[in-house]
Amino acid sequence: MVTFELLDEPDSSITEPSTALRRQIQHLFGRSLHIRHVDAGSCNGCESEIKLLTSPYYDIHRLGIFFTTTPRHADLLLVTGAITRAMVDPLQRTYAAMPEPRLVVATGACACDGGIFGRSCLTLGRLSAILPVDTYIPGCPPTPLALIHGLLLTLGRAEQRLHRQILAHHADGKA
Amino acid sequence: MELGWLLRGWRTGIVTTPYPTRPDPPPQGFRGRPQLDGERCRIDDGCTVCVEVCLPRALRLETVPNGLDRRLVLDLLPCIMCGLCVQACPTGALHMQSDGELAVRSPQDAQTIVPLEMEVSSDGHI
Amino acid sequence: MSVAVAAVALWTALGLCAAGALLCLLVPRRRLSIPVFVITTMAVGVLLIVSGAALLAGTPLPEFGIASPLPFGPLIVQPDRLGGFFLVIIGLVTAPIGLYSWDYLGGAPAFRYLRAFTVLWFVLLAALILIVTAADAVLLLMAWEVMAYLSYLLVTFEHDDAEIAHAAFLMLAVSEIGTFGIVAAFLLLAQAGGGFDFADLRAGAAQLSPGARDLVFVLALGGFGAKAGILPLQLWLPEAHPAAPSNLSALLSAVIIKLGIYGIIRVTFDLLGVGPGWWGLLLLLVGAITAVVGILFATVECDLKRILAYSSIENIGLICVGLGAALAFRSAALPTYAAIVMIAALYHVLNHATYKTLLFLGAGAVHRSTGTRDLGQLGGLVRLMPWTTLCFLVGALAIAAVPPFNGYVSEWMLLESLLRTSALPAVSARMVVVAGAAAIALTAGIAVTAFVRAVGTGFLGLPRTRAAAHATEVGHSMRAAMAFLAVACFLLGTLPTFILPVLNQVTTPLFGISVANAIVPPLFSGKAGAYQALVGLGGTLFRGLPVNGLVLIASPKFNTITAPSYLVLAELLLLALLLLVLRAIRPQGRRRRGPVWAGGIPTFRANMQYTPQAYANPIRLIFQGIFRSRVQYEPRELAAHYQVGRIVYQQTVPPPLEPELYRPLLGAVSWLVGRARVIQSGNVNQYIAYIFLLVLAILIIRAL
Numbered sequence A: 001m002v003t004f005e006l007l008d009e010p011d012s013s014i015t016e017p018s019t020a021l022r023r024q025i026q027h028l029f030g031r032s033l034h035i036r037h038v039d040a041g042s043c044n045g046c047e048s049e050i051k052l053l054t055s056p057y058y059d060i061h062r063l064g065i066f067f068t069t070t071p072r073h074a075d076l077l078l079v080t081g082a083i084t085r086a087m088v089d090p091l092q093r094t095y096a097a098m099p100e101p102r103l104v105v106a107t108g109a110c111a112c113d114g115g116i117f118g119r120s121c122l123t124l125g126r127l128s129a130i131l132p133v134d135t136y137i138p139g140c141p142p143t144p145l146a147l148i149h150g151l152l153l154t155l156g157r158a159e160q161r162l163h164r165q166i167l168a169h170h171a172d173g174k175a
Numbered sequence B: 001m002e003l004g005w006l007l008r009g010w011r012t013g014i015v016t017t018p019y020p021t022r023p024d025p026p027p028q029g030f031r032g033r034p035q036l037d038g039e040r041c042r043i044d045d046g047c048t049v050c051v052e053v054c055l056p057r058a059l060r061l062e063t064v065p066n067g068l069d070r071r072l073v074l075d076l077l078p079c080i081m082c083g084l085c086v087q088a089c090p091t092g093a094l095h096m097q098s099d100g101e102l103a104v105r106s107p108q109d110a111q112t113i114v115p116l117e118m119e120v121s122s123d124g125h126i
Numbered sequence C: 001m002s003v004a005v006a007a008v009a010l011w012t013a014l015g016l017c018a019a020g021a022l023l024c025l026l027v028p029r030r031r032l033s034i035p036v037f038v039i040t041t042m043a044v045g046v047l048l049i050v051s052g053a054a055l056l057a058g059t060p061l062p063e064f065g066i067a068s069p070l071p072f073g074p075l076i077v078q079p080d081r082l083g084g085f086f087l088v089i090i091g092l093v094t095a096p097i098g099l100y101s102w103d104y105l106g107g108a109p110a111f112r113y114l115r116a117f118t119v120l121w122f123v124l125l126a127a128l129i130l131i132v133t134a135a136d137a138v139l140l141l142m143a144w145e146v147m148a149y150l151s152y153l154l155v156t157f158e159h160d161d162a163e164i165a166h167a168a169f170l171m172l173a174v175s176e177i178g179t180f181g182i183v184a185a186f187l188l189l190a191q192a193g194g195g196f197d198f199a200d201l202r203a204g205a206a207q208l209s210p211g212a213r214d215l216v217f218v219l220a221l222g223g224f225g226a227k228a229g230i231l232p233l234q235l236w237l238p239e240a241h242p243a244a245p246s247n248l249s250a251l252l253s254a255v256i257i258k259l260g261i262y263g264i265i266r267v268t269f270d271l272l273g274v275g276p277g278w279w280g281l282l283l284l285l286v287g288a289i290t291a292v293v294g295i296l297f298a299t300v301e302c303d304l305k306r307i308l309a310y311s312s313i314e315n316i317g318l319i320c321v322g323l324g325a326a327l328a329f330r331s332a333a334l335p336t337y338a339a340i341v342m343i344a345a346l347y348h349v350l351n352h353a354t355y356k357t358l359l360f361l362g363a364g365a366v367h368r369s370t371g372t373r374d375l376g377q378l379g380g381l382v383r384l385m386p387w388t389t390l391c392f393l394v395g396a397l398a399i400a401a402v403p404p405f406n407g408y409v410s411e412w413m414l415l416e417s418l419l420r421t422s423a424l425p426a427v428s429a430r431m432v433v434v435a436g437a438a439a440i441a442l443t444a445g446i447a448v449t450a451f452v453r454a455v456g457t458g459f460l461g462l463p464r465t466r467a468a469a470h471a472t473e474v475g476h477s478m479r480a481a482m483a484f485l486a487v488a489c490f491l492l493g494t495l496p497t498f499i500l501p502v503l504n505q506v507t508t509p510l511f512g513i514s515v516a517n518a519i520v521p522p523l524f525s526g527k528a529g530a531y532q533a534l535v536g537l538g539g540t541l542f543r544g545l546p547v548n549g550l551v552l553i554a555s556p557k558f559n560t561i562t563a564p565s566y567l568v569l570a571e572l573l574l575l576a577l578l579l580l581v582l583r584a585i586r587p588q589g590r591r592r593r594g595p596v597w598a599g600g601i602p603t604f605r606a607n608m609q610y611t612p613q614a615y616a617n618p619i620r621l622i623f624q625g626i627f628r629s630r631v632q633y634e635p636r637e638l639a640a641h642y643q644v645g646r647i648v649y650q651q652t653v654p655p656p657l658e659p660e661l662y663r664p665l666l667g668a669v670s671w672l673v674g675r676a677r678v679i680q681s682g683n684v685n686q687y688i689a690y691i692f693l694l695v696l697a698i699l700i701i702r703a704l
């Protein structure tokens, strides 16, 4: 059985897959991806958006992306919610049940970094505390288009738009 | 009956979004994400209005690892896109953008940072 | 030489049966009677194998008459090769059963009525031997009835509960109905032939009119078929087999129902002579339906022994398909095909005897160790009873016709020889035979499901009840008996080229043609002759081995070959290849061991496993037209509308034909009996009046 240490701070060595692994993932999952979704204490806002992904309008099946019921068949773990302590164990079991290579996506403000719930005695406040996260999809809830972008980004089929910005001081600063 | 169904499909045409191939612009007035304009922000002058209104602490003041300098961080990961900060900002340094492609691979990429060098007085107070 | 060996062995076996019965009657202590029982039974088994083998190798024994006070002349014992073949089967089954009984009878819980069981057992064995060695209808019928009544008594032993008494009574009733048919058939033949020994009966058959011969055929088929368990007389089988103690149910299923097959072969192939084509087609159709229905019910049944009983019905069906095809080919003057398909059917008889004994002994071991036979309460036995599980698995693979075990060879031969139907002249006959072949294919497919289910839910996974969790491996003698049979299954499956020529000995006198060289071509002796073309297929490859490896079913249009002995090598090679390929495509060999996926909850519980009912549900739904299962569903609602306190879900599958045939039949009989009761008042005066009226009527008739 695979066990995970509860990491207080995200360890960038596990949060960031190597380039080689990324290439392998794109090669393996580029055109066919199966998702297992786990609700780890979400308000269900994210779920209602995720559900829309299979509607005729968004229709992610056209992109070769499918939802599956068992982690044994899944390539990607899509997690929503603020990671309540009760869900830590099931989440880790789900992850352990997935075949490798496997991807993890944190969906919504809650799973990304706590959202309105944050860290508390009941929640861990972010998915990266227990699992290596490949992609973060912020938003509360993220729109279906944002979800599609996030999934395609994970597969290397879309570009990342946001980048770390360090803004310069305004003109009359102490340069 | 099947024919009617076919006809209906034909008349309806394609409803699916063209999204990954072509952009699918959001509707008017869509609140995407807050965007910080470093030129107009008055953080240097002690303004912390946005930090105070932000519930999930997506806007926060952080101490830089050197222990002295501080910085204003807009972190989109916990941001719930509520727009309170935009309304609160006295200088209009914040506004909402409508783009939706926010996913990032690394948490750092979701951050916008305004560094802030404090003038430290001799007795150690600001 | 072989004649002497056969005779001595046979009579010693019979003598041992008598001695065993006597000793068991006299031995005062349980501790002593079990060794006596075991040793004598095993000795009888071995002697029977020796005697049968000698008979198969040589000529029939000389006739041996036993003086009898009955007005039918002396009772004649004269086993021929067919009888010898069945002697081998009886021996092959009883020897391991004897060994098995050491721990089975001796272990806790104590076996009640031990003395009566052991004594009657030996009498039953003697009756079985006499049935297959009798050359005389009277002796055969007497032994037959002894067998019927003794098996009734032995089945009722282990418990006193009403269900078992009912099961045993049902068995006896069906058997007696069958006996009517058998007696009628023999009487018709004997009347024409002027005597009861088989030679007279053969002569009688030649003189009978075609209509009378048809009648004899149908009567014998129904009569012996009732014992064999062909539809629609299969009712008793799934009731009686689970009721009996396991060593007896093995004997019931492996030998006693086969004696029904023996009777059918004896009458239709030996005594009656060549008949019209529809005989074979009738037998084939009945067999095909029996096979399909049998295996379907085996798939949905949950009681381990009832599963085996239904699968016995299925196998009897397969054998009947073979016999029917043999009859049809013989009527069409195609003795070669008839002999080949007959050999296949006999091989199946032999195979079924071995693997079904094995499975029943395995089921008995499970029952002994867990106290239950319900698949829904078993599970996880593979860790607790590894030997039993392994042996049962071998039996299951054999019965599911998976090479390299023996079921594969005979089912393959049956199927292949049925496909030679294009040689039959009548198109309608061809279609019936092909339908039989299709039924066999369907049966083989469903049999895999049935036995995957039996092994998977019964032996693998987690124990479903405390009883199953506390199971312990059974004693050495039971394990040894099962291991012996498992090895027999393997050898019969891998060395058919040794067995087929022996079976050919049985069919040669029946069809007047030897097909040994056709089925097992002598590729290695350099005299390949007509099969020269096959040498290139691999004959030369294995020239180093002194064995004829190929089993061939030839026809003018196409030949089909299988090589079970090489199949083992091929399977091993494929396995090695598979491992190599796996190595190659996963070079890093990274492997992760994880817990069983249980929906995320911490422990995987036994009640989360696939249940036997659920596993069979697709089959039950697809064949609902045959099962006619009834589902009863009642949620018991509590006060609040949403709260359901208890849900009753009950699903019953009535036994085949029960609602369609037996219910109305029983209803009609009890209606008739009710009417007839009017004349039975219990009043003596009234009965005297009946007698008076009868006498008066006779006097009047005489006077007229």
Ligand code: SF4
Binding pocket: A041, A042, A043, A044, A045, A046, A080, A081, A082, A107, A108, A109, A110, A111, A115, A116, A139, A140, A141, A142
């Ligand atoms: S991110 Fe927002 S919508 Fe999603 S679960 Fe959290 S609170 Fe609900």
Ligand code: SF4
Binding pocket: B036, B040, B041, B042, B043, B047, B048, B049, B050, B051, B088, B089, B090, B091, B092, B093, B094
């Ligand atoms: S409220 Fe506006 S001006 Fe003040 S710190 Fe925030 S962004 Fe800068």
Ligand code: SF4
Binding pocket: B034, B053, B054, B055, B056, B057, B058, B059, B078, B079, B080, B081, B082, B083, B084, B085, B086
């Ligand atoms: S939009 Fe709301 S959550 Fe986001 S930074 Fe502004 S106040 Fe904070």
